[in-house]
Amino acid sequence: METRHQHIDRVIETAQSPTAAARSPLAASWRRSIERHGLDPAAVRPVERVDDSALSQRREALDRFLRVAGPKIDQLFGLVGNSGCGVVLTDENGIVLDQRCAAADAAIFQDWGLWSGADWSEAAEGTNGIGTCLTEKRQVTIHRDEHFFLRNIGMSCMDAPIFGPDGTLLGALDVSSARADQTEGFNRLIAATVAQTARAIEADVFRAVFPKARIVTAENEDAALLAIDSHDLVIGATRGARRAFGLEPSGDLKPRPASDLFGREDEARGFEKAERAAVLRALARAEGNVSEAARALGIGRATLYRRMKRLGIGE
Structure with a gap:
């Protein structure tokens, strides 16, 4: 692993390069961290946190999202928890709303700031799995010294965005670990599972809304x-x-x-097409009984027969 000064120098030099940001998404994020957010990679301040009242309001506003996501987070933690990983769910601003970790690892995750109410936006923490995922609206892995802040370079973070039923960003799903023996290959396996779980949460939320x-x-x-x-x-x-x-x-x-x-088009167009669909639905619900279908449509049996003939619908 890089020394303290090596990491700081590399981040600053890369961020200041006139071409690095165009070649590398990581370099672009480091540059945003310095130029847009005014952060210093050597800063040692603790992770920022919203107060309990603000956290409660955020959780209440996303109550259905949290209820639907909970079982999926449990399943994901069941897969990765024994390997020293924690699971985190945030809102679209990077505020941690829910998390899972082993009881023996709780003090470590709290020390890192991966706990309810913590602000892991890119504006607050620079390049990190959660914040960069939300900023770029894509799946990302930030492995150890790819983090912006020196104090975060011991972590590996695998993240995927979660989008709501209206297509807007809801939050991020994160798996983080500080195991020294965690390889990039293992990270890729976890990242695939995180992305799959995020899509499953999206699907469940969508079904709940409709x-x-x-x-x-x-x-x-x-x-x-x-x-x-x-x-x-x-x-x-x-x-x-x-x-x-x-x-x-x-x-x-x-x-x-x-x-x-x-792409299922037929010769019918406009009102005729809609009328044909309505007649077919009524006949299907009536199991082919024309009289019952006519009553459901509010027309007479003879009228329905004439419409069926005109629309090319056989008995």
Whole structure:
């Protein structure tokens, strides 16, 4: 491992290089830490923390997110906890909302500042797994002396962002370890598990937000889920689905027919297409009973027969 002065000098020299930031995401983060956030890699101040009242407010605002994520965090900790790793969940600002670690490691994680209420944003801690993941909105691993602050270079941090049902950033999922024998190869295995768990949390939160919708999963490794209502309109999409289908990147989703996304077009257009879909749904729910389907549509049996003929729907 680098000496104290070697690390500090390397961070400063790299951050000041006119070309390093363009070649390396790590160098770009070090540069942000110094130029944008005004941080000093040699600083020894403790990790900043929000007070209990502010933490409670943040947790309350994200109550559903935390309830849904809890079981997945437990599962992840069950996989990595025996190897000296801790699991951390933050909000979109890098504030730790929840964490898991072995009882024997609790004092160590508290000393590092990986505890509820701690601020691990890049603005507060410089380059680190949580903050850099949130800033760049992508999966990252910050291994030991890739950290900005000298006091953090004993840690390895594997992180993945978690996006909400509206495509906006919800928080970050982190696994951190200070084991001296933890290799970069082992980090890659953990990082893959972290990313998989983050996508599973996204999917569960999405389903919780659209409990009555039909959920369709696209063949995409990035949690691409669509919520489709009873009228076959797409009313929700995860970030992965928004990217896959070219939808609004975040915020409210403009409802559109599911067939428009899936490419299943027929000769019917406009109101005729909608009418045909309505008749087919009514017939399906009535198990083919035309009289019952007509009553459900609020029309007479003879009228329904005429519409079926016009729409090309056989008995």
